[in-house]
Amino acid sequence: LFLWPAPHQKRKMPRFKAAWLLLFGCTVLEAYRSSMSLNWCAEQPVCDYRRPHVRIEQPGFRRRIRGRMTLADDGGDKPQPSPLQEVSSRACRDSSMDRRTLLLPALFFACSSSLLRPLEALAQPPRTVMWPPFAPTSGYSRDGPPWGRKFRAPTGTGTGEQGVRRAVSDLVSKDYKTAGALLRLAFHDAISRDTESGEGGANGSILWELGRQENYGLYGAVDVLEPIHSMGGLSWADTIAVAGSQAVTSSGGPYIQVQLGREDAKVPDPQNLTRPVGKCDEALVAGGGRDCRGVAEKTIPGAGLNSDGLRNFFGRFGFSDEEVVALMGGHTIGRFSSLLGVPKECLRNLGDRWLECLPLGERLPFTKDPDSFTNSYYKYLLLWYDRSITPGDAHFLPSDVVIVVDDAFRRHVQAFADDEKLFFRTFEKAYTRLVSIGA
Secondary structure, eight states: OTTOOOTTOSSOOHHHHHHHHHHHHHHHHHHHHHHHHHHHHHTSTTOOTTSSSOOOOSTTOEEEETTEEEEOOSOOSSOOOOHHHHHHHHHHHHHHHHHHHTHHHHHHHHHHHHHOSOHHHHTSOOEEOOOOOOOTTOTHHHHSOOTTOEEOOOTTSOSHHHHHHHHHHHHHHHOTHHHHHHHHHHHHHHHOEETTTTEESSSSGGGGOTTSGGGTTOHHHHHHHHHHHHHHOSOHHHHHHHHHHHHHHHTTOOOOOOOOOOOOOSSOOOSEEEEEESOOEEEEOTTSSEEOTTOEEESSOOTTOOHHHHHHHHHTTTOOHHHHHHHHGGGGSOEEEOSTTOOHHHHTTTTTSHHHHGGGSOEEESSSSTTSOSSHHHHHHHHHHTTOOOTTSOOOOHHHHHHHHSHHHHHHHHHHHHOHHHHHHHHHHHHHHHTTTTO
16 A cells, blocks of 8 residues: 555556555445444433443432433342343444544554655655745745655656756656746756856756746746755756756757756845846837837846847857857747736736736747747747748747847748757757856
C-alpha cells in the first residue's frame, strides 16, 4: 500500500491503487455496520456498554441505567441478570468492541497522506527548502508557497547539470505547457539588469520578484523546479538557466550548452532602470501627448515597446538586431494571459487590480502549435504582415508585430522563416549571451 505511484513516475501501479481503494471501501462499510449496531444498542432498555453485566449490591436497590429505572427483585446479594439484560449487555459489549476496532483503520488513513509514496522515495530523507520572502505588495505573500514545505526530488535523475536536464526533459514530456514557462522564467531572471548601477542579471533573483506584475504566472514554473533544484546540487541561477535551455531542447529546439558557476542573489533585482533608455517621439498621438513606446524604463521589456524601444533595451547588452529577433522567437512556445474575458469593471482599473483581473483573462498561444520549438512563429508573422493569416492561428503582442513592421527587423524574420537551422544557431548564441548577463 505504500507503493502508491508519485506524479513524476512514468509507470502506474493499478494493483496498489485497487488495494488502497478496497481498504477504503471496507473501512466505510465497517463504520456503517458499527454505527447501526450502536444505534440498536442505544434503543435497548437496560443497555450499559461500559459495564455489560449489571451488578446490584443490595436487594431492592433502584439504579438508573441510560435514563431508565430498574429494580432487582430476586432478593439475592448478587443476582443474575435477566435474559433481556444478558442479550442487551452482550450486544453492547460487541458494539463496544466494534467501535474500538475502527481505531486502527482510522489511524492508518490519518497518516496515509504522508505514507503513500514510492518505496525508493521513502528511502531518501526529505530536503527542506525555505523560500525567500516576497515583496510586501505582492498578492503571493498571502497565497504563495508554504514556508518550510518539504519536497521530494524525482528519483533516478542524478545530480548536477545532466541530472537537471533529465528531470526537466521528463517534466516536459509529461506536460508540454511547462516548456514555455521555464524558458520565460530563464529570460526574466537574466534580463532584469540595470547596466547603470551594475545590479541584476542571471542570479536567481526571480525568486524574490514573483509578486511583480511583469512576472505574473511564473510562480508555477518555480514550483515545479524546486524539487529538481533540491536534488541537483546547483545554485538557483544555474538551475534556472539550464532548465530554460533544456526546455528548448525537449520541445524540438537546439541543444544549448550552459556554463555553470552563477551565484544566487540575496535581494531582488531593480525593477526600474536608473536612467530610462530612449526618448519620446514628439509627434502627438491620439488623445494628445507624446509617443513614448521607444523608451525603456523597466528592467523587463514591456509588451508595448516599438522597434526603437526594443533596440534601446537590448542594445544595452550588446545584442544585434538578428539576436533580438531570435530571442523574440522564443514565443514560438508558450502562452500569454490576454484581456479576453476580463470584466469591464476590471479593465477600468486594471493598474491597481491586475492580480485580481489577469487570472480572469483567456490564455492564448502565440502560434497554432505552442508546444514545439520551430520557426513557425516567423511564418505566422509574415502571414500577418501580408494580411493572409487565418484568424485564430496565431496571437501576438504589440512587441511581436513591430519586428515584422520594421524593415531592418523584417529582414531577419524572413531569413528565419526560410531557414530553421539559421534560427536555431542564432537563438543558441543569443541565449548563451542572455544567461551570461551579470554572471
